[in-house]
Every structure is written in structure tokens, then in C-alpha cells.
Amino acid sequence: MTKVRVYVTLKPSLLDSAGRTVAGALQKLGYEELEEARIGKLIELQVDPYSEARVKEMCDKLLANPVIEDYRVEVVA
Amino acid sequence: MKVAVIRFPGANCDQDALHALRDDAHIDAEYVWHEDHSLRGYDAALLPGGFTYGDYLRCGAMAAGAPILDEVARFAREGRPVIGVCNGFQILCEAGLLPGALMANAKQKFLCRDVHLQAVNRSSFWTRGVTKTLRMPIAHLEGRYVADPDTICRLEDEDRIAFRYVPGPGESPEDANPNGATHAIAGVLNEKGNVLGIMPHPERATRKILGSDDGLLILRALCAAKAAA
Numbered sequence: 001m002t003k004v005r006v007y008v009t010l011k012p013s014l015l016d017s018a019g020r021t022v023a024g025a026l027q028k029l030g031y032e033e034l035e036e037a038r039i040g041k042l043i044e045l046q047v048d049p050y051s052e053a054r055v056k057e058m059c060d061k062l063l064a065n066p067v068i069e070d071y072r073v074e075v076v077a
Numbered sequence: 078m079k080v081a082v083i084r085f086p087g088a089n090c091d092q093d094a095l096h097a098l099r100d101d102a103h104i105d106a107e108y109v110w111h112e113d114h115s116l117r118g119y120d121a122a123l124l125p126g127g128f129t130y131g132d133y134l135r136c137g138a139m140a141a142g143a144p145i146l147d148e149v150a151r152f153a154r155e156g157r158p159v160i161g162v163c164n165g166f167q168i169l170c171e172a173g174l175l176p177g178a179l180m181a182n183a184k185q186k187f188l189c190r191d192v193h194l195q196a197v198n199r200s201s202f203w204t205r206g207v208t209k210t211l212r213m214p215i216a217h218l219e220g221r222y223v224a225d226p227d228t229i230c231r232l233e234d235e236d237r238i239a240f241r242y243v244p245g246p247g248e249s250p251e252d253a254n255p256n257g258a259t260h261a262i263a264g265v266l267n268e269k270g271n272v273l274g275i276m277p278h279p280e281r282a283t284r285k286i287l288g289s290d291d292g293l294l295i296l297r298a299l300c301a302a303k304a305a306a
Contacts, residue, residue: 015180015183015221017182017184017221021185062134063134065138065178067176067223
């Protein structure tokens, strides 16, 4: 069994309204050094057997929307 | 002429849509389950609003993989009328039947209020009858239309912006675009103009007692649809 982490993030050019709200809250808590916060998703998959191509397919077909998101796959163990 | 109102788990505007079509627009309509494989006998499809699959992952992402979407895609290809309202719009984008995506409202707030709309395209199946400013409700958290700049340019050039949010009486242009949509886009069309995605709810504006019956101007376009051969 292989554990795979998929990190899904919004494309840098797009406004992350949730991230902006969180950044505002952190600034109000006194973290003036904070310039930006962006929120993404971490999806953990367990597959057996592991195929890089098939995990990529899962990302392209469902886990990430290429119109607004980028993704990165990390094999954990 | 019969409209298929597609039922998905978690949708909550399917009954409104069926009622609005049948009783207010006087168009024959029936439910079709999302796991069905055929739209035989129907001439148009409506994907209603709601929260399919709890909006998990992304709004409409899971519903876009439903078996019936192959048939909706066939309708799109064949030039038959397809309309996706709110979550239905999100599903059509996720399924690749319309360009772009719907993201969280710029101000991270669920918006439930009336908006004003103007048809930008005036010649498509869905918009040719819409000459006046329409008023109808929105009810969404993820309605900010986005697409890459090239796609937005293409939509403009090809006259595929169906509706834009416009200021109502006494409203500023900033307030008129409730969710921060790119170029205040409220609805877009596919290349042929037979597939419409729209964030506001025409099916909730079909009688004066609801505050507006402007939604009929969109729904009644279906009266002009040809029956399937």
C-alpha cells in the first residue's frame, strides 16, 4: 500500500477570498508581518498498487479543476 | 416539447423548477434521475440549483461525473436547449460543457437577495426574447465567475456572455456585482448558444407574488424549442 498526498492550490492569479479573510484575521491578532495567506487542500490517498499515471488521472479527472487550481503529488510511503 | 429536470442528491431547487416550468411557464416537464442513462423522449434539460454531494471538493464536481451527464453532453452537441441554474451552472462548468468556473464570492458571504440582470447576447436561443432588465434572486456562496483572460476575451468576441449583473434603481455599479464575478458575468453560453449557465434563479421569479415574474422570459424560451425527432 502506498500513501500519496495531493496538494491542491488555487492558481496564483486568482483571488482566494477565504485566504484573504484569514490573512485579515491574523493581522488583527497582531501579526503585521503577514502579507498574504492562501488556502489549499490536502487530499491523502492510499493506493495499492501505486501508479503515478493513475494518480495523475485521478487529479485531472476529479481532484483538481485545471481552470482554477494547480496540484502537486507527493508519495509518502 | 418536454423538459427533463435532472435530479441529483443534494439538489434542492428541482421541485421549484418543475413547478415553475409546468404551472407558470406551461411547459411539460418531468424529473430524470442522475443515474439514468437516457434522455430519450425529452427535448431539453434543466440542471437545478442546490448543493449536490454537499458541495464536497468543489461545487458540482461530483455531480459532473453522473451517468446522465453523457446525455446532457449529447444534447449540448446536438443543439438542444440545456440550462443550468446556480449549482446546475457549476455542474456544467465542471463537466466542461461551459468554460470557466464559479469560485467563492469575493466577500465570503452567502448571498440571498434580488439582483438585476441585462442580457448581453440578444440572439441566442435563451436570450433573444430578453430585451428588458430582469430582476430575480440569487442564493449562493460560490458564484464568482472566473476564467483565464483569453477565455474571457473569447466569450466577449463570440458574444457568449448571456447575462451581466447591472445596477438596480439607486444601486452603485459595485453593489450590482454581488459576488465579484469577472466583468460582472452572471451567465454564459456555449459556442452554439443552446447551453446556458446562470447563477440567478429564473425558476424563483415566475409569478408577481414572488416579487418578480421576469424568470419566465428565460424559461419560456423553451416554448420555441423543437420537439425531438
